[in-house]
Amino acid sequence: MASISEKAKSTIVIKRIKKAHHAHHGGAWKIAYADFVTAMMAFFLLMWLLGSTTKGDLKGIAEYFQSPLQVAMMGGSGAGESNSVIQGGGPSLSETTGTGRKNESDAEKKRRERALRAKKEREAMEALKQRVDAAILANPKAAELRHQIKVEITPDGLRVQIVDDFKRPMFALGGAQVQPYLRELLHEIGRVLNGVNNKVALSGHTDGAPYAGGERGYSNWELSADRANASRRELIAGGMASEKIVRVVGLADSSLLNKEDARDPLNRRISIIVMNKIAEERMNQAGGEIEAGTTDEVRDSLLPAATAETASSR
Numbered sequence: 001m002a003s004i005s006e007k008a009k010s011t012i013v014i015k016r017i018k019k020a021h022h023a024h025h026g027g028a029w030k031i032a033y034a035d036f037v038t039a040m041m042a043f044f045l046l047m048w049l050l051g052s053t054t055k056g057d058l059k060g061i062a063e064y065f066q067s068p069l070q071v072a073m074m075g076g077s078g079a080g081e082s083n084s085v086i087q088g089g090g091p092s093l094s095e096t097t098g099t100g101r102k103n104e105s106d107a108e109k110k111r112r113e114r115a116l117r118a119k120k121e122r123e124a125m126e127a128l129k130q131r132v133d134a135a136i137l138a139n140p141k142a143a144e145l146r147h148q149i150k151v152e153i154t155p156d157g158l159r160v161q162i163v164d165d166f167k168r169p170m171f172a173l174g175g176a177q178v179q180p181y182l183r184e185l186l187h188e189i190g191r192v193l194n195g196v197n198n199k200v201a202l203s204g205h206t207d208g209a210p211y212a213g214g215e216r217g218y219s220n221w222e223l224s225a226d227r228a229n230a231s232r233r234e235l236i237a238g239g240m241a242s243e244k245i246v247r248v249v250g251l252a253d254s255s256l257l258n259k260e261d262a263r264d265p266l267n268r269r270i271s272i273i274v275m276n277k278i279a280e281e282r283m284n285q286a287g288g289e290i291e292a293g294t295t296d297e298v299r300d301s302l303l304p305a306a307t308a309e310t311a312s313s314r
Helices: 002-010 028-052 055-066 068-074 106-138 180-193 220-237 277-286 296-305
Strands: 149-154 157-163 200-205 245-250 269-275
Touching (some): 180 269, 200 220, 220 245
16 A cells, blocks of 8 residues: 555646637728728719719710720720710819710800811811912912912911012002913912812902092992902912802902001902801801901011002002
8 A cells, every 4th residue: 555655646747727818809800991991982982973974974884884895996985085084073072963065055065066166177277278388389480479478267267368569460550450470370279279168259459549530430349349350260260160259349448458558559459268167157147248357467467578669550
């Protein structure tokens, strides 16, 4: 018994109790919650955008997701045509009705269409102006009159003005007989203008020197009309179709280029207006005057080309 008791005393049993520790969560839950909040903000923002977008834009968005490649190639509201990041959302987030083109008033739409049409008309006239300038410079005889020619874009279209010169008059003294160099120039212009579909209007101008017979006889009114009609014949002889010319008028000295000197040779001129479509429609509807006079800018650009001498001839 003694041996067993000694053995029992020599055996030592150690019992260790392990304490369970809770896992350390850290800040992972914060990241998940932030992602959730961000997703909800994006969702509500999307709902707001869809609520403020017009039906037409919604249809375009739907078509984009149905066939994105086709919309991207053919264009549309889903192809990035808008300059605004939020199309239809307006300039500020406080606006809920949107300011997309689908919601614009009829008056705004008409103004925008008129502005776009006027821009296209001006681009077409700019191209025609370059063609006329190139044709004049390419013809040596016509190029000699280059300082007597002013080509400009006006609200009514392209205006080509051929002014008189003391040493090189366009017509015979007091008459409507076309000089050879003017004939060559009008033929060249007629060939160029025949290549466009626009209508043409001509007007003749004289200086302020009256006829001896007074206004009861042959006057500057008849002379300016005769010279405009003579120019019409030369344009047609140069290749222009006669149906392109819709108006030929004589304005005498009612629209002087140099108002300070009524007898200045610059006042004797022929004005050829290639009307744009807007001017054609306006003339057809109202029968109004499209020769609005010469601007100060045009007058100032032509004055240096004139001689200092005053001509008594018309």
